Amino acid sequence: MEKLICYNCLTDPYLREVIVTGAESETCHYCGTTDTACKPLDWLIDLVEDVLDEQFSGTSQLIDELPPLGFETKQTLLKQLLGVNTAILNDLIGATHLDDYYADSDGENIWYDERWDEFLSYIADGYEHHQIEESILPMIFHNVDDYKDQDGTSMAKRLNRGVKLWRTRHCFTKEDAIKVLNNPYAELAPPPKKHASSGRMNKEGVSVFYGAEDLETCQAEVRPVVGGYLVSGQFEFLFHLRILNLSMCENLAVPQSRFHPNYITERGQKIFLKQFNDEISKPILPGDEIKEYLVTQEIVGYLESNGFDGLEYRSAQSPAGSNVVLFHEIARNTRPDSIEGTMKVEEENDGSWRLSAVEPHTKPYAPEVRLILESLRVDKVKGIFVDTVHKLVTFS
Secondary structure (H helix, E strand, O other), X not given: OOOEEEHHHOOOHHHHHHHHHHOEEEOOOOOOOOOEEEEEHHHHHHHHHHHHHHHEEEEOOOXXXXXXXXXEEHHHHHHHHXXXXXXXXXXXXXXXXXXXXXXXXXXXXXXHHHHHHHHHHHHHOOOOHHHHHOOOHXXXXXXXXXXXXXXXXXXXXXXXXXXXXXXXEEEOOHHHXXXXXXXXXXXXXOOOHHHOOOOXXXXXXXXXXXXXXXXXXXXXHOOOOOOOEEEEEEEXXXXXEEEEEHHHHHHEOOOOOOOOOXXXXXXXXXXXXXXXXXXXXXXXXXXXXXXHHHHHHHHHHHHHHOOOOXXXXXXXXXOOOEEEEEOHHHHHHHOOOOOOOOEEEEEOOOOOEEEEEOOOOOOOOOOOEEEEEEEEEEEEOOOOOOOOOOOOOOOO
């Protein structure tokens, strides 16, 4: 007689849901509950065998009469995966041909490594942009609107109309700071095409808008030197922006059940996004720019062509803050049409500066973007905070 198991005999939430939503009401062989949703034990046996084959490495070999390091008994593993009682456990083991010991094979990491390596090889081999886009990127980003954290917040973030972002210019001398204040519209905006050098988020000749929602992060990102000056101002965007919030990738909600059909792929996607966030957050060493930039540039190009206006990602210089980069189509609206000086700068006795508009004065930006003149500020750098991790040095 076929043995039936009900959802109450399992602790795995996904398996319980499958039984409740798609099973007939029967009497459970193991707990005796009548008129309850049940599935045949053979159904569970097939799932267990698939999961162990795909996600674990098994062996029955002992080393010095002990299982290999990191391996645990099949009884312990099945108990952890299913939370079943001894009777069910014995029936599962008796009906399957399992190894004696198992260890996690990191299936999601293998999934990620294979696709990341493929992506890097596409770039290294000089594939065309459209060919690269057809590799791993659609697999990672096709359902990105569904990516949510534990609180249900979407990774596809909407910045509402009126959002303000800071930009900062680092100046070595007071004269350089005054030059920025002479024409803050042009000097605080992204560089024009002819001056847009290749960067982490953009190819040569393509300007993007690097900024932050908080001033501290924005100033830290320019890596100021002691004695220098920081000229900062806020840009206001009078339209909605759709950005991908990579800074929350650590907290993405992914299937907790090993038996969920998307367990490996969704966890692999999370690893990819975390790696991407790490890539664009870490400092790049001299000489590595071209290699490192190509990877992130391709991903940015794909996101822009699929409806994103920018990215939010963790700051490498201010760990508590996040950077925002707006892609080229948005950034070019923050570049003024004129580069003529528009401000007269006068230094007051107390060291502050007073600005006055030089006539004729015309609004240099697209009507949807404006530099908030009242937000302009100059900060002189008195010191730099250094955050370190102590490493012990010993002698032998």
